[in-house]
Amino acid sequence: MAPGTTTASTDGAVVVLRRNRRPLRRESLRRQMATNTIGECVPRTFVRPAESQMTVIGLTGGIASGKSTAAAKLREFGAVVIDADRVGHRVYEPGTRGFEAVVNEFGQDLVQPDGTINRQLLGGKVFGAPVQLKRLTDIVWPEIRRLATEEIADLKRRTPDATVVLEAAVMIEANWIDLADEVWVTTVEPQIARQRIMARNNLTEAQAQARIDSQLSNRERLAHADVHIDNSGTLEAFEQAIEREWQQLMARTGGAAKTGRAAPAKAAATRRSMQPASRAAGAARVATTRSAGATRRTSPAAANGTKTAAGRAKAAGAPKAAAR
DSSP: OOTTOEEEOTTSEEEEOOTTOOOOOHHHHHHHHHHOSSSOOOOOOEEEETTOOOEEEEEEEOTTSOHHHHHHHHHHTTOEEEEHHHHHHHHTSTTSHHHHHHHHHHOGGGBOTTSSBOHHHHHHHHTTOHHHHHHHHHHHHHHHHHHHHHHHHHHHHHOTTOEEEEEOTTTTTTTOGGGOSEEEEEEOOHHHHHHHHHHHHTOOHHHHHHHHHTSOOHHHHHTTOSEEEEOSSOHHHHHHHHHHHHHHHHHHHTHHHHHOOOOOTTHHHHHHHOOSOOTTTTOOEEEEEETTEEEEEEOOOOOSOOOOHHHHHHHTTOOGGGGO
């Protein structure tokens, strides 16, 4: 059966096979798992109820890669965006089980007079202490996953034909990729990321590089990607690439028909005008094959407004100090 096809089973479910995915040979799977030092690598075949037409996109990327810009653009096109950063804040709210677990693990002294957790104090307890930070993420990441899953389920009940984007900087580290039907990864060349971080955050080259080194590499992220949008050029090219990927997603899922949404005005002109060219032109699409399957690579582009390393920690529900 060709990747991307669907078959109905006897229990009324529809098995949706990953598009462009090839069966993983044992050697390929071993290589892929070797690059994933945090979460277990599982060949991704999803079972979608026959009555549901919802598509969930898992959007992730490193610092200065344009992930937040991509999420905002997809929201403009009609996607519902669930921001793991925002969900992470809910984990610390008084009265929640995340709140209770954090306080029980790290001490009652975290609770301020107004009943909230002192995030700065908590950050001091985990900053520079990998074991302590893991204790925190072992509490927070499962709670973010639970809350995000609840949001997706609620959307499925209310708007079963929606396209949902789960934006999470730590999607791979936290092993949340099974929540998505497709994983979209934004990347940027490390030297360009370093320049952006230095200019945006007023950091030294060494400080910027340290933030890059604290995250997964592009190669590690791309081992899990279904769609790759490289972001090393201009903002305009990046936005065109996102729009093109959205149009192709709608073609794959029948999204435009089921939602009644008109295609973005520029889409047809963009597809006609974007011809293979150099990186400077920001237009080539190069097919790249990886051990986990074929990943589509979209030409270099750029974006502003990406998150800092502190924002990445927030997306995982960790305090700002843990990301410095």
